[in-house]
Amino acid sequence: MTASSHTGMLQCAKSSINHRSRYILLQFSVQFHQIRGKSGRPPFKNRYDDDDDNVDGHVRRRMENQEDRLQLYKSWGQHLLTNSKVLDSIVSKSGVGPSDTVLEIGPGTGNLTVRLLEVANKVVAVEVDSRMVESLHTRVSGRGFDEKLTIICQDALKADFQDFDLVVANIPYGISSPLVAKLVFGGYRFRSATLLLQKEFATRLLANPGDSDYNRLAVNVKLVAEVEHVMNVSKKDFVPIPKVDSSVVKIRLKPKIPDVNLTEWWAFTKTCFGKKNKTLGATFRQKKKVAELLNLSKVTGYNEDVVQLKSCDESGDEEDESDIFETDVKLFKEKLVGILVTAGLEDKRPSKLSNEELMNLLSLFNKAGIWFHDQEKPRDINASFAGL
């Protein structure tokens, strides 16, 4: 790829041969830059683009002259939303206003971006695929959106987002969990995130205690945010048609976040929801789990109570190390179950408990010197949300 610029700024950090591992940072004002494909022509016409009506004559002609076709990659979740009514509806329901800076993750060829540009003050679009970046640039250039659009060609999970008021995006479904986690736990302040998600994922986000879909994802997100269902979107509204239907949800951060150690909370909910239909009593009696928590509590917050677990046999002789550990595990299990009994939660399933009940239980464990995360280790949002 070559890029020519008349004035203004173009940053191109690093590029490798394989475009999938390519890491390019392009940041430009659409007014200033013309990006060309290998042939020297503006790159790519996308046969899947929805709205030639919205493309002015100049751009359309230029696109029609392209022989290149964008190959869409499943692994990057490249299903383009092509129903104009749905696209318009997402923009209007997002509540974007003329003074807003909108963050869009995965703009693709710009079906949503061009609509956002019409109503927002600024759009910052973060796209991992440099071919999409070129396609988007070609589409918007010369349309009067000068200086309104910043495109960052980078993996959204690695990007450090600048200040924004709203997120509006049809995201790649493969990064839904870590991306939602990044938005709600990443320290950003924004009015709302209107996201198009796989329907099953959205249903889990929207679930409440007692619902069959209620799981660790919902528990964690509900700690800091409220989630509202906006609308369902048929798989037929995408090109190529995916296997799954979609839903739009709106996520709003709570004004006040509960006073809880987040790394502890994530690790605690991971333990409780490991088998979400088991009772807490059954989960905290598993030998492997008890031993793991015992070890963690030893390195992390071992208080005097717990230290006293170390035992002698009845004759007063010291036992060998494996016996001592066995005995410690047994005593530690009694301690764990005792706390559950005190909280009245031994027979309860985690998926039926409110966040307040879970927070109280975590606080009881921590007060007893029982920890779920090694406090010396740094917080890792991605690891905490992996597999959700």
Ligand SMILES: C[S@@+](CC[C@H](N)C(=O)[O-])C[C@H]1O[C@@H](n2cnc3c(N)ncnc32)[C@H](O)[C@@H]1O
């Ligand atoms: C579902 S498509 C949406 C495209 C466009 N917004 C639309 O609605 O037609 C998802 C887009 O996200 C991009 N993408 C995939 N993984 C990404 C990542 N980790 N960071 C940023 N963009 C990503 C894909 O290349 C693709 O363009």
